[in-house]
Amino acid sequence: MIIKTQRVYLNEFSIKLPGRLLVLPTMMIVLLFGVVDAQSRPDTLFFKDRLQPISEENIFSTEGYYNWGPSIIKGDDNRYHLFYSRWKKAYKFTGWLTHSEIAHAIAKHPEGPYKFKETVVKGRGNGHWDAITAHNPKIKYFDGKYYLYYISTNLGEQDYTENDLIETAHTGYEHPNWAILRPNQRTGVAVAESLNGPWKRMENPLIEPSGPITTLTVNPAIDRGSDGRYYLIVKGDKPNEKRFIRNQAMAVSDSPTGPFTILAEPVIDYLDTEDMSLWYDSTRNYFYGVFHAHSFIGMVSSSDGKNWKKATEFALMSKKLVMKDGTELIPDRLERPFVHVEHDEPRVLAMAMKKGDAASIIFRPIAPKPKYPLPNERQLAWQQAEMGAVFHYDLHVFDREAYGQANNRIDPVKDYQIFNPSALNTDQWVKAAKDAGFTFAILTATHETGFALFQSAVNPYSMKALNFQEGKGDIVRDFVTSCRKYGIKPGIYLGIRWNSFLGVHDFEVNGAGEFKKNRQRWYNHMVEGMVKEICRNYGELFEIWFDGGADSPANGAPDVLSIVQQYQPNCLFYHNKQLAEARWGGSESGKVNDPCWATFPYYSTGAGESAPARIAENNFQLLKEGDPNGTYWMPAMADAPLRGYNGRHEWFWEPGDEDHIFPLTDLMEMYYGSVGRNATLIIGLTPNAEGVLPEPDVNRLKEWGDEIRNRFGRPLAQLENGGLKGSISFDRPTRIDHVVLQEDIRKGERVRKFRVEGLIDDKWKVLTRGENIGHKHIARFDEAKVRRLRYVIEAQTLAPIIKKFEAYFVGHK
Template structure:
């Protein structure tokens, strides 16, 4: 049945929609890195039963109540459609462990709409009353026996009854004044399929809005589809029991989605919903409850669950996400797991950290300290000096000039390793738009070459070399410029429909390329979008969900939604002093979308960060190896060997980047033969050897917590360097410090500074001391120093 909404109510409703849409709201909810590993306490199984579809509510006396589906295993997994019942369990914590209490709803029989089952519940509390939303089905006028239901369950989809049971699935509600019941069922389902859904209305998600109305999401089949694809519809009512009006616009229309869970975030004035789709658990958001869009964290998590022992749970099926919120914050994500002949519910605790800390990808990136980026593109082969301005707008005349006859990516990676690099990045595409791999979506790639009969794949060679020599591989994707396709600052040239159609084609191609790079070459350490990838709201390709889905351990750098690292404000290989790992914004923006104050004072905010920033975003210092004496060459140029940085300049960069809490990335330039030039190889080796000479063997080391840390030596010793390192897993806590040396029984200040973070290299005039004392003069929490090491480096 489709209910008719009174005209006056609809006018009020439309007015509310207009006002809500005009409000300024922000989607800054970040959960992707806040899911804690699960233990056995977070797993709820019932002996002899399949468990499914959980929903949590907090009751009196601090107890938590779980309502969930279950059916006996003797009926088989498909018995959910014939024998599911709703059970009740309790716990002292929303993450478990849970204890079964009783069955609260079963199939009602008696020729009712919910005669056969009670399944997939959602428990809600509105205005002093509990509402238990659930789905059920019936066999119409067909009389049935228990034996027939058992036969239907065992036979499954091919049984004739399946074609009756499935289209008769509907959503209803049972009501009680007590969480313990009794539960009074409604005589009719809440609504019938219409608008964006057909066939059925199932798996309810409901929330009250700030206007006092109720927003219900249900699942149905997508209309006019020959494929089996589901849609999510939104319905609105003035009452938790209806009547509900299904609106014409679906919640999500782009992909096949399942099983929404929904809540309203008062602090953000936004609705949120989680769902599951192929390969991931996703999140959408809405400012008004009606117009929904992907959240900035659209891919909330891949369908893999971390265990406390470090292993991963990768189930056969991971569905029915439910987000339990308390005091306005998500606390637990529950998921239904199907693994072999078992199904159960897991409850993933969510960390609510108010202090910025690195995620696992950022931590690995900072601990790597030094990496390289190999720039390679068509114009390396034209014998003409690279000019960035014309390279961005003028296509290379003949792409067949690409012919690295002696290509040796092993040699590239060995050179990087000799310098001490822990990771290496390759420009899979740059400003010409030419792709250095076998792409099925971009025809302007190595497939088009005569070189290696069109079968070459430099990305594959590069990644294999990295793994051979223990270097972590990363990929640089240039999408902001593409001279071949006429893309300038993300925008395809042209006017009208021609431009719009080409822009959509380009965006689809870029998204396809990112998926190829994320799925064809194994695990990546970093993906680097040159100049950022802009925000999809600005018409840019939507790349973040692809990386999140297929490369959950890959550092994302960066677009308008997220920057897991930040450019350090120059291409000098140095950052400011101090240089904090925190930043006031979750993204730096790209091109014209960047916030104006980020570029102020010659990018001071990027160079120094913000000690009070809410987001962890460590700095990247970058420079080309061939940048000495007025040159700045990211790509190989003929006759440029004299512009390789001298060793002393490289060490200065190291001190002013790695030694100032940044990660240094050095640009390297393979030549037209496909080799790193020998002068560059030799300089990299000298650099690596010098870093080891200075810092491989400390005189002494210590670690500890607190505002004072003392390192005593067995005898007075000359020293001129100290390395300080915080345990940044707990965040960046030290704000100001002093280093004192014990000279002739007296403590003397020999150095001081502000930030420490992952690493601070303090260089001072040589002094003979009997001990070192670190005094933290100001901090935002208990300082945790994982390393204090002293060195004497002769000759500097």
């Protein structure tokens, strides 16, 4: 596992310069070889996993009205003021273009419940740019004044009556007036010294379309940057585009009332989006914007307000809502996202929702940022899974030659038609993993040859090209189906860093100049397409593993994180330069160090010999041990091939290699040194050229699973939900030689030091000591006969929550 390191982030507070480490204040920029790179500083606003379920109190509606376009501000009265659009249901939903007004509601809490107070702004009537409607507001406070940004439209010189507007609303998009009203939409602003008004409007629109947008300027969002300038996002039509696609454009001014200059480059032009909401985060020195696309609510970020990229958390949520009672609310439309922020921390994600003939505003609470790192649901499930398999399968399994990684990365397989597993049986693979006690399994859908073990529409070097199964085979499909059959969670390994067939090495295609540039663009597009195929075509996945770590798109690599987030929101992402939800355990021995903390000082890792210096030093000690004071939750993976005994280390099948299957005693040592040390163990398994897992491997896996179950299948006694101390009593002196402790890691790793004691001949004797418990700590010690057994937490960061304390007797094993 190695990763190319062009740009190194040792953490949010330090930079790596040639030959030395320089620690800087948080707000200082990160330098790349002494050159300022505005986009290199990462955004670390992680809040999507803190989005909470909603209740009825988080849904705001008013009788007889459609409600839309929320914007929240906290007033001097310590209340929360909601400015939003509304229009009478009598005008139908399309009445937003003809009859919308801006209203004001108040609540004690940002998530509601809100109570209507008053109508604030309406269309001013004929002769004004904002003659008809006031819609989609954004409320801001700058230098002692309140600014209410909104959109409106007019019918130009055309005379009209109220009945004409009602007819337009009832007819909708097909009415001739629609073709006038929509292009005349513009953004404006009203100013007041109080949230209660009076509101003074400008006589002209704030901004006209130019540059990356045409036709109209609508749905404004604005904030002030650290440079004192004002950054305004507006939406318009995409130029030179026959389809109905919108762009988001950035405009900059020295004043909140303009004049604004639209920048040449759009904020978003790579997908059709709407309804940007913008804020500047002074703590992280970053701009953030949320938007809605066709199927999800997303986020973009910028370190300077001008150059924007997909945020680390690009896909915040799909367009469905979870209620507190566990039911799902699936809207017909979910739009106009707005993040209410206080002290640079998101508090509420507000959205407009249409369901049937009702349009309401949803306030999704955001839990406070924890004072210490906690696992998200994906990480929690991954740690609780404890043991998994990774099946390595590729073209060179069939060449009957010894596998050599270095050559495999640069030498294409001479004839890919050698792929012909005559007895392919993924059920047999997965059942063997099940018998070993594994709860998840991963398949190498692509590895270093570049060959894809599935039906790909974007990669011609895939199973479509084979004579095998008449080009209709799909091992990923078969594998996932087998996993579901045996109750195993399926995962996928994607090797995108090397591709000997296409001449890709360390993410870069070979060649020079425009030839290389164009081929790199094509390769990145192909990889992104494959990731999308894997994410969309095979159901829910447990983990996606990019071996060696996928690089960052900021370095010219394929953009994979955003795809996984959008299409596999419950899948553990492992890993790239932007994010690692788990970490490599520092060796391929199947073991980690003791202690091994699930917390880590950095949000992502390098890998192998090219990892950042702080991570790579002392033979990857930081990866093996973690950091008890780490800022981020990033649990360890211990991995090893089953055929790694006696000087071998085989991730792929080789003929005549059975002597190198690890003995049972070694495998048990792996179990103790991984699962027993708060790490998740992943074992490499090697299907052969016939398409089955060799019988000796199957037998060894069954023996291993049986041994684990024999030792730890049934405790002699156990205690659940303990605190600083906990004890177990026996009816008579009882032999024990193992204890298992588990923390409730939903609340974090709180224990820093503990001991376990046994009552022997009426005296307490220390049986074992440790520092870290985490998800699971297994301690072995000399056999002892005890009447009572207790643990004592000697040091902790917060009140410890011991999920389980169990006693076992294994005996001579």
